[in-house]
């Protein structure tokens with residue numbers, strides 16, 4: 094395996110030029126102009142100098158996770174008898190291996206997680222994401238590549254868009270560094286785009302969002318937490334929680350593990366998930382994929398429990414990378430949709446077009462930014478309206494895309510330091 098840090102350093106001007114020139118004679122610059130007729134890269138990189146930077150390292154591989162054990166069995170598909178103790182479903186996925194040594198990265202082969210790591214960046218940050226393809230431990234015969242596709246993101250350079258037909262995919266044992274400079278705040282999602290119907294279903298999906306420059310404060314807005322550059326503070330919030338909504342078709346996962354093919358037109362999900370977990374697992378605290386003591390949700394590390402103090406503004410960043418529509422509802426709580434598909438809901442004359450509702454419909458590949466004011470102390474359900482998506486495999490107990498909003502008296506919880514916590 095190549096050294097991902099070397100690869101990171103290797104995103105030199107020359108490498109960038111080689112990549113860009115290989116794909117066409119000009120590129121569109123972030124300011125809307127193009128480099129036609131100019132030496133490619135000179136303006137692009139000169140402009141990068143003053144921006145803050147962020148870099149991270151993701152690994153792509155396969156692994157095993159644990160869906161709720163009391164769901165009706167579907168022999169031989171689920172639970173999968175080949176699964177190691179404490180697991181029951183085969184998946185593909187990403188892991189955050191930022192700062193790991195080569196040996197540590199390689200050791201994560203066969204230890205994928207769902208959903209993918211939650212990514213958050215500030216607007217106008219120069220971002221490098223190195224992807225290492227560790228291969229599939231259970232299917233060494235499958236020589237699939239993997240990519241990172243930042244869905245809905247306007248990429249200046251197709252090379253970094255992660256659509257293998259239009260740029261490249263990362264072969265097994267190799268690393269590639271993607272570069273982004275986000276100009277548009279909002280909630281996005283990312284996924285592998287290689288054999289995407291299969292790899293997305295297998296678990297290679299995660300939420301990525303961009304915080305607005307307005308958070309630093311402007312002439313009209315105090316420094317704080319905002320969803321967008323609204324100019325008037327109307328998207329301010331106190332706490333944020335991101336949800337990746339997906340469906341899991343256990344039969345297809347079994348067939349991938351057991352060297353069989355799937356007819357995707359037979360699609361019939363078994364589990365419905367928030368951040369890779371089905372209720373009541375959604376309520377459990379965050380897991381740690383590196384900890385042997387983390388228990389059965391070790392490789393489904395993202396909690397979906399919403400907590401707040403009465404009166405606080407709570408932001409829900411919801412993305413859907415399933416293949417079906419979902420409708421999220423919270424009984425007795427007004428939900429204000431302030432953003433859709435990483436765009437502030439605002440009319441041409443600048444007036445707000447926020448939608449106040451108690452049910453938010455989200456299509457596949459779409460995202461919503463939803464703010465509500467935490468009501469009186471108590472526990473409130475947040476769930477998908479469709480009955481099938483609030484069971485586990487059609488079982489009698491409540492399950493699927495359901496979680497709780499637990500509200501405490503004012504001043505009880507300290508300020509939130511990271512999303513979904």
Ligand SMILES: [Cu+2]
Pocket residue numbers: 153185238239240285286287292297
């Ligand atoms: Cu993939």
